[in-house]
Amino acid sequence: MYEYELTNALLKLLRDMFELQPGETIAITGDTESDDRMLEATAQAAVILGAKPLVIKTAATRGCGKAGDIDFPMEALVNGIKACDAWIEYNSKYIFYSTVYDRIMEDPNHRPRYMNQNDVNVQQFVRNIGRTDNVKLGKFILAMEKATKAAKHIRVTSEAGMNIEFDNQPGREFLTADGFVRKGEIKMFPGQIAWAPNFESINGTIVVDASISPPLGLIREPITFHIEKGTVAKITGGTEAKQIEAWLKSFNDPQMLKVAHISYGFGPNAELHGYVVEDERIWGCTEWGFGNVGGVLTSDIPGGIPGASHTDGMCLNSSVWLDGVQALDKGVVVGPTEEIVQLARDLGK
Numbered sequence: 001m002y003e004y005e006l007t008n009a010l011l012k013l014l015r016d017m018f019e020l021q022p023g024e025t026i027a028i029t030g031d032t033e034s035d036d037r038m039l040e041a042t043a044q045a046a047v048i049l050g051a052k053p054l055v056i057k058t059a060a061t062r063g064c065g066k067a068g069d070i071d072f073p074m075e076a077l078v079n080g081i082k083a084c085d086a087w088i089e090y091n092s093k094y095i096f097y098s099t100v101y102d103r104i105m106e107d108p109n110h111r112p113r114y115m116n117q118n119d120v121n122v123q124q125f126v127r128n129i130g131r132t133d134n135v136k137l138g139k140f141i142l143a144m145e146k147a148t149k150a151a152k153h154i155r156v157t158s159e160a161g162m163n164i165e166f167d168n169q170p171g172r173e174f175l176t177a178d179g180f181v182r183k184g185e186i187k188m189f190p191g192q193i194a195w196a197p198n199f200e201s202i203n204g205t206i207v208v209d210a211s212i213s214p215p216l217g218l219i220r221e222p223i224t225f226h227i228e229k230g231t232v233a234k235i236t237g238g239t240e241a242k243q244i245e246a247w248l249k250s251f252n253d254p255q256m257l258k259v260a261h262i263s264y265g266f267g268p269n270a271e272l273h274g275y276v277v278e279d280e281r282i283w284g285c286t287e288w289g290f291g292n293v294g295g296v297l298t299s300d301i302p303g304g305i306p307g308a309s310h311t312d313g314m315c316l317n318s319s320v321w322l323d324g325v326q327a328l329d330k331g332v333v334v335g336p337t338e339e340i341v342q343l344a345r346d347l348g349k
Contacts, residue, residue, distance in 0.1 A: 086112050230258055
């Protein structure tokens with residue numbers, strides 16, 4: 001499926017978004033749960049551009065991030081990937097947020113430029129990169145990032161019952177997936193803006209109503225996280241709420257019950273299928289992370305805040321107010337400026 005479209009989309013990614021140059025080396029990693037077609041086709045596109053692919057496929061670990069440390073061939077991964085100019089990660093049980101990842105990325109002046117594409121398959125890739133105008137998307141994403149970063153106080157609600165407020169942490173950088181990966185940069189799959197607020201200021205309810213990964217994927221009924229000063233005080237809902245609570249507590253790590261970040265989803269072509277990387281880009285959703293906080297989200301806390309693992313929960317059709325000015329209304333961009341509204345409309349949203 002998409003044999004022709006995939007090659008075109010990958011050339012777009014490597015040539016235009018990574019600016020991969022002839023002679024550069026690119027690490028392409030996956031595991032035994034990844035879509036092998038993505039690894040092979042990415043390597044082929046790299047060769048077409050005169051680059052040198054290093055394809056690394058490992059056994060799927062028993063957990064994601066630091067929960068996978070016990071299974072990763074750590075030294076081999078660190079030394080091999082760190083020696084490359086660029087790195088695309090397709091791992092299903094992700095290296096991202098693991099000790100391997102931390103060691104590779106610890107020196108901002110000597111690390112590969114990176115894009116996270118955990119568990120992305122051919123269909124997702126063609127939809128969200130091949131068939132998306134990444135130049136227009138980048139303009140919108142950067143404008144919304146600027147407006148959000150300027151806000152002091154933010155409130156987020158949803159029809160599912162979410163009602164949460166927090167303050168931004170002055171000077172803390174955002175992790176913004178504008179679709180372009182420059183020297184030394186760490187980027188997520190395009191279509192997302194993620195940031196870590198002032199953690200103790202986060203209070204209210206987060207209602208996950210789409211998916212939460214790991215460990216569940218798509219969910220059948222909403223899961224409500226009751227948050228007090230950035231910490232999960234209780235989790236309510238049905239059977240799945242009990243499952244996620246048991247999973248978080250199974251690590252015996254207090255950080256797993258703390259909010260790690262919030263993200264906007266702004267993927268014009270993203271669809272909900274239970275794959276976290278695409279789910280968290282559903283247009284107009286907010287996504288909340290719990291557990292490990294990567295250093296890329298805490299520019300004021302070197303190395304971030306370690307946690308045993310990490311999970312992301314998606315909240316559809318969110319409404320957002322930036323210092324009292326509405327930016328999203330049930331997932332539709334309505335502000336905070338006319339320019340931002342028009343940039344969204346240029347994307348067909």
